[in-house]
Amino acid sequence: MTRSCALRRPPWYAPPAMADDKKTKADNLKLPTRTENFSEWYIELVKRAKLADNSDVRGSMVIRPNGYALWENVQRVLDKMFKDTGHQNAYFPVLIPESYLAKEKKHVADFAPQVAVVTHAGGKALPEGERYVIRPTSETIINRSFTNWVQSYRDLPLLINQWANVMRWEMRPRLFLRTTEFLWQEGHTCHETEADAQAETLKMLEVYKTFAQDFMAMPVLAGQKTESEKFPGADRTYSIEAMMQDKKALQAGTSHMLGQNFAKMFDTQFQGRDGQKHYVWQTSWGVSTRLIGALIMTHSDDAGLVVPPKLAPTHVVIIIIGRTPEERGPVKAKAEALAADLRKSGLSVLIDDDETKGPGFKYAEYELRGVCLRAELGPKDLEKSQCVLVRRDDRKKEFVPLADAVTKANAMLEQMQKDLYAKALALRDSNTFEVNSYDELKAKAEDGFLLAHWDGTPETEKRIKDELGLTTRNRPFELKQEPGKCVVTGNPSAGRIVFAKAY
RNA sequence: CGGGGUGUAGCGCAGUCUGGUAGCGCGUCUGCCUUGGGCGCAGAAGGUCGUCGGUUCGAAUCCGGCCACCCCGACCA
Structure with missing residues (x-):
């Protein structure tokens, strides 16, 4: 059949596919290379290594056994670290009354575009005010419980973690890095004093840093986020930031000092040592299946996946x-x-x-x-x-x-574990630069982490984002803060902050 | 939502311009053979050509609608 068909072709006819026949079979099985096309390399690697598939639900992915095994190892190690620092696991509902989100104005406003709402249930449309949202994060519904659980300072600190799925409607999904539904852990704690909560916030950030460096073999910068990059509803947000092989930054974990914002919304109070009622001081912190993406983009090569x-x-x-x-x-x-x-x-x-x-x-x-x-x-x-x-x-x-x-x-x-870390660190260090002018910032926009003076205003930050596509990552604790002049406005700056293209 | 692209076998593609009832590579299955960097040979199975409609004796191919996915932007852990 094949033959007779071929003979029907004009003698000069050569199927274009012939051009590829010079490629060996092995060539056809190779991945695209990182230098050719980093993002295609990543997608192909995820699929060919059988880590995950796209599903028919846009933005959602199927995590296959090879990929889930990685997540299970992440879970196993982190879960132990959480328990070793006194936390306990619990589970809260995936559906949250829509009214809960509305209690925190900043919280709801910032999350609204990303939230999926349940409008029908039991075969009927739910009346306005009785609708549910699928959790984008659980501060609100967890605080609802905390209000009942916390009576006295003797109930504090309350240290809870949950392993769960959450949903945030994303416009541009990417396997593991940004999917509409993803798996994560979210820690939620209540403390007697602001200082206690602040200490917890930094302690858990440190746990993440240790995990990233010692287990993922991925160097990270731990530091504070700017006002505009802050979690909706937090007083302060901290993150760990890693550099991928394409020199783009990836936020690998966050830890939030929530202050008393959610406590006030949900009336989470305790009777203090002084006999008076006080609002609890809270934290929340999380890492997600995004870490699997980070792992891949940090260590893997053109032959495929490399895992510490x-x-x-x-x-x-x-x-x-x-x-x-x-x-x-x-x-x-x-x-x-x-x-x-x-x-x-x-x-x-x-x-x-x-x-x-x-x-x-x-x-x-x-x-x-x-x-x-x-x-x-x-x-x-x-x-x-x-x-x-x-x-x-x-x-x-x-x-x-x-x-x-x-x-x-x-x-x-x-030795491999050590070498992977050293290699990743060398990549980051050789692609981290101090820049001292706007022109330099612009010229090096694609080159990695840029340490620059910034006047601290959201306006300047936005301008840099709009014009150069660079965002502030965080102000690393390890970066010595010395006064200087903002590279955009020339106004006084307290210290340098990291700018980078980011995932 | 704007700009671009793609839907043909499990995967990757050709065929579409110029209409005649579908093909290549990989994979799969069977048999023989082979094993130190993606073996070889022979045979076989597998597709309502995204979908709905139109033109035509005849549509993967031409025309129109719709849908899905990918890339680039706005959003984001």
């Missing part, structure tokens, strides 16, 4: 090599023994004994999926009592005696 060992669902994959059952049998036995030993040392191990795929295919496949370490084991290795270990990030082959394999694998993973 401390968050990797699979640490080692053992590839069995051999032609015949006679060859494969002993190799497989040895592989299983090795896997058992590796597992005993705390690693997650996969053995690939699929005979229908060649080793080369498997190497590429596990690189795409981000398995940290590949162990190759074949007949030649058995003769020498060795195996081949290859780190995902540098892909250098090492021949290791089987007797040392467990120790070596663990050491390599530990």
